[in-house]
Amino acid sequence: xxxxxxxxxxxxxxxxxxxxxxxxxxxxxxxxxxxxxxxxxxxxxxxxxxxxxxxxxxxxxxxxxxxxxxxxxxxxxxxxxxxxxxxxxxxxxxxxxxxxxxxxxxxxxxxxxxxxxxxxxxxxxxxxxxxxxxxxxxxxxxxxxxxxxxxxxxxxxxxxxxxxxxxxxxxxxxxxxxxxxxxxxxxxxxxxxxxxxxxxxxxxxxxxxxxxxxxxxxxxxxxxxxxxxxxxxxxxxxxxxxxxxxxxxxxxxxxxxxxxxx
Amino acid sequence: xxxxxxxxxxxxxxxxxxxxxxxxxxxxxxxxxxxxxxxxxxxxxxxxxxxxxxxxxxxxxxxxxxxxxxxxxxxxxxxxxxxxxxxxxxxxxxxxxxxxxxxxxxxxxxxxxxxxxxxxxxxxxxxxxxxxxxxxxxxxxxxxxxxxxxxxxxxxxxxxxxxxxxxxxxxxxxxxxxxxxxxxxxxxxxxxxxxxxxxxxxxxxxxxxxxxxxxxxxxxxxxxxxxxxxxxxxxxxxxxxxxxxxxxxxxxxxxxxxxxxxxxxxxxxxxxxxxxxxxxxx
Numbered sequence: 001x002x003x004x005x006x007x008x009x010x011x012x013x014x015x016x017x018x019x020x021x022x023x024x025x026x027x028x029x030x031x032x033x034x035x036x037x038x039x040x041x042x043x044x045x046x047x048x049x050x051x052x053x054x055x056x057x058x059x060x061x062x063x064x065x066x067x068x069x070x071x072x073x074x075x076x077x078x079x080x081x082x083x084x085x086x087x088x089x090x091x092x093x094x095x096x097x098x099x100x101x102x103x104x105x106x107x108x109x110x111x112x113x114x115x116x117x118x119x120x121x122x123x124x125x126x127x128x129x130x131x132x133x134x135x136x137x138x139x140x141x142x143x144x145x146x147x148x149x150x151x152x153x154x155x156x157x158x159x160x161x162x163x164x165x166x167x168x169x170x171x172x173x174x175x176x177x178x179x180x181x182x183x184x185x186x187x188x189x190x191x192x193x194x195x196x197x198x199x200x201x202x203x204x205x206x207x208x209x210x211x212x213x214x215x216x217x218x219x220x221x222x223x224x225x226x227x228x229x230x231x232x233x234x235x236x237x238x239x240x241x242x243x244x245x246x247x248x249x250x251x252x253x254x255x256x257x258x259x260x261x262x
Numbered sequence: 263x264x265x266x267x268x269x270x271x272x273x274x275x276x277x278x279x280x281x282x283x284x285x286x287x288x289x290x291x292x293x294x295x296x297x298x299x300x301x302x303x304x305x306x307x308x309x310x311x312x313x314x315x316x317x318x319x320x321x322x323x324x325x326x327x328x329x330x331x332x333x334x335x336x337x338x339x340x341x342x343x344x345x346x347x348x349x350x351x352x353x354x355x356x357x358x359x360x361x362x363x364x365x366x367x368x369x370x371x372x373x374x375x376x377x378x379x380x381x382x383x384x385x386x387x388x389x390x391x392x393x394x395x396x397x398x399x400x401x402x403x404x405x406x407x408x409x410x411x412x413x414x415x416x417x418x419x420x421x422x423x424x425x426x427x428x429x430x431x432x433x434x435x436x437x438x439x440x441x442x443x444x445x446x447x448x449x450x451x452x453x454x455x456x457x458x459x460x461x462x463x464x465x466x467x468x469x470x471x472x473x474x475x476x477x478x479x480x481x482x483x484x485x486x487x488x489x490x491x492x493x494x495x496x497x498x499x500x501x502x503x504x505x506x507x508x509x510x511x512x513x514x515x516x517x518x519x520x521x522x523x524x525x526x527x528x529x530x531x532x533x534x535x536x537x538x539x540x541x542x543x544x
Contacts, residue, residue: 002296003295003296003297004294004295004296004297004309004386006297006305006308006309007308007309007336007337007383007384007385008308008337009308009337010334010335010336010337011337014334014339014340015334015335017334018330018331018334018335018343019331019335021327021331022323022327022328022331025322025323025324025327026322026323029322029323029324029363029365093318094318094319097316097318098314098315098316098318099316099317099318099319100319101279101282101284101312101314101316101319102314102316102317102319102320102332102379103319103335104283104284104307105282105283105284105306105307105310105311105312105314106307106332106335106336107304107307107308107335107336107337108307108335112335259284260283260284260285260286260303
């Protein structure tokens, strides 16, 4: 008997696009409440810290540094909440309930599923980060001039954090562990992200340097200066990009393993 | 149309996970349409469409987008995926639900939407794990009509996993009876039923307690399979006729709620072959 003709594989980019589009549509159905929570959390933190940080002509250099750190940290926190925490929970749930079987029995590259989903979660963060950054600039009287840099910060920090989130969700042996890792990652981004590093003890600063979200925060914070150090901004964004590539590659491997597990 | 029949936990889904390339068997061979799936598990997705029991990957999508996305991921172009989506939604009468998310549908409707995703992007083999769970008769008919059409027009092979005896008898050409990870029989439904030919089954349902004080009922109780107020006895037709006459004419009749005499089903085959569970649905 001659073997049956194999149907074609679906190519990387079209299937990535199909996954992205399908995931994006979920925002309408399921994600809206949590996207609001992500934004309100960041707005709340800024309003609270506004009470202890002086702004404008009355503020010291230390206050100005703090204001930049608070606004940049709160903005990137939206990305950490959605791309890291929610994505880790989503993949954890998909893995635990057997939902990965649907993708695993389709001739689709693992990278399409992981990258398409990660890209969608990074996109979910766009309205929240924009709103947080704009409100933050108004609250703390920071310059809006360079906010265009968010067009780089959101995708690159989004890639890094979504990669970590996806890897956590797919590697966790149980759904609860995926949830725990996602929450811990977001807490770390909150605790280490929204305060200026010069206020922190040295070991905490080291810990802060290990967190991928830090480089997104730093890149954004630098652009609030009148004359930003663009080389440093580019270096921070390059770290995000490298972490993004590595963590998404890890997540893709984790997906392959998880899809064909027992 | 080939069926795997067995109660929950018999190993049907494990076997299916191996056939679909999701689980590598410890030993043995799997050959699908000339392809070695143990060595090349990634080929399974290019040979077969699988309808599993879970829909979490699709729950938050609309029916329309779930079907279209699945078609895209099965390698169809954007235009072909939209055409396939429209055709299958029309075929299964899912158009009124097209814009609603799967999670908001009833269990049977959601199952039908998942079945639709298995049909787009034609495959020579359909592996359907309990496809009609929770469906009303109209949806069931739509499922079997769609399957029959593909068998007649494209020569599609179907592997159906079920624990529903009536469904197995009605739609399957051949059936393997599975129990505790082993195939305990494999034949046509008619061929299997011939194994228990001659015997019929007598079901007695008591109003409350069975009148065990009566010698006839006490003797019957010793050989009956009891399931609450329902007793099931296997007997030759002659003996069954006598039993019915005795039960319905004597004092036992006052305690009887209902009774029925039926010819053997695949459930009887399963029990005769040594199946140790009573998890089959009728």
